Every structure is written in C-alpha cells, then in structure tokens.
Amino acid sequence: MTSSSPASRYTAIAIALHWAMALLLLFMIWLGWNMDDNEARYQLHKSVGITLLFLTVTRIAWRLLNPPPPLASDMKPYERTLSHLVHMAFYALMVIIPLAGWLLVSISPFQISTVLFGAIDWPHLPFTSGLRQGNEILHGIVENVHSKGAWVIIVLLGLHVAGAVKHEISGEDGVLKRMIPGLFGKASPPSLPARGALVAFGSSVILFALIAAIPLIGPGSSASRGASGSASSAEAAGNWTIDYAASKISFSGVYDGKPFGGTFGKWAADVAFYPEDLASSAVAVTIDTASVTTGTKLYDSTLREAEWFNTGAFPQAEIALSGFEATGEETYTATATMMLKGRETSVPLSFALKINGDRAILDGSATFSRKALDLGQMSDAGASWVSDEIVVEVQGEATRLD
Numbered sequence: 001m002t003s004s005s006p007a008s009r010y011t012a013i014a015i016a017l018h019w020a021m022a023l024l025l026l027f028m029i030w031l032g033w034n035m036d037d038n039e040a041r042y043q044l045h046k047s048v049g050i051t052l053l054f055l056t057v058t059r060i061a062w063r064l065l066n067p068p069p070p071l072a073s074d075m076k077p078y079e080r081t082l083s084h085l086v087h088m089a090f091y092a093l094m095v096i097i098p099l100a101g102w103l104l105v106s107i108s109p110f111q112i113s114t115v116l117f118g119a120i121d122w123p124h125l126p127f128t129s130g131l132r133q134g135n136e137i138l139h140g141i142v143e144n145v146h147s148k149g150a151w152v153i154i155v156l157l158g159l160h161v162a163g164a165v166k167h168e169i170s171g172e173d174g175v176l177k178r179m180i181p182g183l184f185g186k187a188s189p190p191s192l193p194a195r196g197a198l199v200a201f202g203s204s205v206i207l208f209a210l211i212a213a214i215p216l217i218g219p220g221s222s223a224s225r226g227a228s229g230s231a232s233s234a235e236a237a238g239n240w241t242i243d244y245a246a247s248k249i250s251f252s253g254v255y256d257g258k259p260f261g262g263t264f265g266k267w268a269a270d271v272a273f274y275p276e277d278l279a280s281s282a283v284a285v286t287i288d289t290a291s292v293t294t295g296t297k298l299y300d301s302t303l304r305e306a307e308w309f310n311t312g313a314f315p316q317a318e319i320a321l322s323g324f325e326a327t328g329e330e331t332y333t334a335t336a337t338m339m340l341k342g343r344e345t346s347v348p349l350s351f352a353l354k355i356n357g358d359r360a361i362l363d364g365s366a367t368f369s370r371k372a373l374d375l376g377q378m379s380d381a382g383a384s385w386v387s388d389e390i391v392v393e394v395q396g397e398a399t400r401l402d
C-alpha cells in the first residue's frame with residue numbers, strides 16, 4: 001500500500017456537505033415515495049428539497065474554489081474517468097431533480113403554496129403561470145424527470161459505493177479516507193487548505209434570499225397583506241359607525257375531517273340600518289381578501305393563490321345585505337349577496353341585534369357554497385377534502401351616528 005500524500009483529504013466543508021447531502025438525498029427519495037395525501041410530508045419534501053438545491057449551489061461553488069485532492073497514482077485511467085463521470089452526473093442530478101420538483105409544483109393546476117419549514121413563503125418558478133393549464137405532456141415529462149431521476153441516483157450510488165469499496169479492499173491506496181471526517185485520529189490525512197467560504201456560502205445565501213424575497217414585492221404581496229388584523233378605518237356613509245377593534249368577520253368549514261377556519265383582518269362596512277324602517281336599510285361590506293389569516297402560513301398562502309381567492313387579480317370581495325326582515329324581538333334575516341372573483345351568490349343571513357341606546361351588538365351567520373364562488377374548484381371540486389359549505393360569521397359592535 002502506497003502512503004498518502006500529505007494533503008490528500010477533501011476539505012472539511014466538502015466532507016460535511018458530502019455526507020449531509022448524501023443522507024438528505026436518501027431521506028428525500030424515501031419521503032417522495034411515502035407522502036401520498038400527507039400534506040405535512042409534501043411540505044417537508046419541498047422544504048428539504050429547496051434546502052438541498054441551496055446546498056448544491058454552495059457545494060458547486062465550493063468545488064470550483066477548492067479543487068478535490070489529486071487522485072491516488074495507482075488508479076487506472078478508466079477508473080478515474082468513471083469516477084469523474086459518476087461525480088459529474090451526481091452534481092447534475094442534484095440540480096435537475098429539485099429544479100424539476102420546483103417546476104412541477106409551479107405548473108401544477110393545484111396551486112398549493114410552498115412554505116419552507118412552515119415559515120418562509122417560497123415563490124413558484126418565474127414565468128411558469130402560463131403553463132398550468134392544458135399542458136399534460138409537459139407535466140408528464142417534468143414528473144418523469146423528477147421521479148426517474150431518483151432511480152438514476154440509486155443506480156449511480158451503487159457504482160459509487162462499489163468503486164469506494166473496491167479501492168479499500170483491493171490493496172490499492174483507498175479513497176474512503178479522503179472523504180471520512182477527520183475524527184479518527186492521526187491516521188487520516190490532513191485536509192486541503194480551504195478558501196472562499198464567504199464567497200461560496202455568501203453568494204448562495206444572497207441568491208436564495210433574493211428568490212425568497214419575490215413574494216414580498218408586487219401586488220397581492222404579503223407586504224400589502226393586512227395580516228396584522230388591523231381593520232380598515234374607511235369611514236362608513238351609513239348611520240352606524242363600526243367599532244372595528246370589537247368586530248370580526250370569520251369563516252369556518254371542514255378540512256380533512258377536522259374543523260378549519262380563519263378571519264379577515266381588513267374590511268370596511270357601510271351600514272344604514274333602521275329597525276323601524278327595514279325597507280330602507282342596506283349594508284355594504286368590502287373585504288380585503290389578502291388579509292385572510294388562518295393561523296397556518298401554508299393555508300394563508302394557498303388561499304391567496306389563483307384557484308382560491310386569487311388575491312392578485314381580485315383583491316376585494318363585496319357583501320351586500322338587503323331584504324331585511326324581523327323574525328323576533330331582536331332577531332332578523334336578510335339576503336347576503338357575495339361578489340367574489342366575478343361571481344355572485346345570494347344566501348340568507350340570520351342575525352341577532354341588541355340595540356342599547358346608541359350602541360348595537362350584532363351576531364350573525366350565513367352559509368356560502370365554495371362552488372358558487374369558484375373557490376378551490378381545481379383541486380377539490382368534489383369537496384372530498386374541504387367542505388363545500390363555508391359558514392361566514394359576523395360579530396360586530398357599532399355606534400349610531402344620529
């Protein structure tokens with residue numbers, strides 16, 4: 001066995017990236033095969049996949065700045081070529097597979113958002129929105145590249161490990177010690193001096209931070225989302241002023257067998273209500289659709305997508321109340337007409353209204369159909385996940401002006 005040259009091990013960073021990414025890649029393949037209908041696993045798959053893409057960019061930059069240590073002199077030329085080809089193929093797949101995954105979710109007709117690790121809104125790939133509909137062939141190709149790519153990784157891994165094992169057991173100068181962390185005492189050769197950590201990591205962090213910032217700019221962006229729950233202060237023209245801090249518009253339904261709901265943080269109501277003259281009463285409510293909050297970032301982002309509220313194109317929903325009738329001493333019904341995404345639907349609203357001097361307290365609810373408002377009709381028209389019936393509840397306090 002020939003002795004190793006003094007600097008024949010990969011840099012510590014190359015070694016750390018190699019083993020961390022090898023484990024994550026294998027985990028990702030397992031996850032990809034075991035995530036059917038499991039939303040949390042899909043999100044984890046996308047989060048780890050984008051992280052791997054980031055690590056790949058860093059790793060390639062690192063390799064360009066820190067060339068691998070020279071190969072042992074007893075390696076045959078074909079072995080050198082084969083191992084080089086396998087390594088290059090690995091790098092290519094580490095770029096192609098996550099990019100194909102990202103493209104797949106970007107052109108999917110089911111516009112499900114990607115929220116990395118439940119915290120960072122991740123955009124779809126730019127310029128892909130036109131490819132969502134009627135592109136079955138493209139969808140099929142991208143899906144195949146993504147899923148078959150995993151099999152190519154497995155085959156290459158077989159060659160890769162066989163190569164490493166062969167060099168260990170054949171009495172040649174092995175390669176494994178070049179890639180084993182330097183935790184095993186003096187036996188392991190020293191690492192090459194490392195350079196360019198700031199360039200490799202810094203440029204990848206900046207690139208990915210810029211991509212992550214895309215959702216923060218432009219119309220319907222989170223920057224303009226009233227997620228803070230601040231209600232609009234637009235002054236109503238009717239005879240009541242809403243106390244927005246004490247009022248709330250919320251909705252609820254059933255998602256995957258469990259109750260699901262949220263609120264709209266930003267809305268304004270114009271209330272003309274005369275208990276003694278119901279025929280002259282009218283209420284107009286404008287809701288800022290992007291202000292929807294459910295307590296889960298993934299649902300908030302998904303609800304803003306094109307197939308749900310489509311907040312970029314339709315920033316507002318309107319509800320008009322008319323046809324008031326008293327049904328009891330302090331209870332009423334009205335017709336609630338909801339206008340959203342160019343659709344209109346009318347449903348009954350029943351509410352209790354307690355008027356005490358100039359102060360009124362309202363509690364009402366109306367049930368809308370998702371289908372009638374074209375909400376989520378791509379991914380779940382049959383309401384097998386999200387109930388078609390969505391109950392909108394209003395709790396409000398108002399002060400009479402005159």
Ligand code: HEM
Nearest residue numbers: 028029032033046049050052097098101102105143147150
């Ligand atoms: C290196 C990273 C990745 C690996 C190794 C990987 C691997 C896989 C595998 C093995 C499957 C199962 C395919 C099948 O046989 O049906 C899968 C499915 C999927 N992956 Fe990835 N993936 C990666 C990154 C990503 C990324 C970054 C995204 C999206 C941002 C993504 C989105 C998806 C989706 C949506 C599916 C389901 C596709 C379908 O059901 O047709 N993946 N992935």
Ligand code: HEM
Nearest residue numbers: 018022025026063068087090091157161164175176178179
């Ligand atoms: C999916 C899993 C894996 C991937 C994607 C992968 C990828 C790579 C790549 C791209 C290189 C070349 C580094 C460079 O020169 O830039 C490399 C080197 C190496 N890998 Fe892996 N690897 C994986 C798993 C493994 C495993 C399980 C072993 C253990 C036997 C291993 C042992 C090595 C060794 C010893 C080297 C250094 C080869 C040399 O000195 O030329 N790898 N690997």
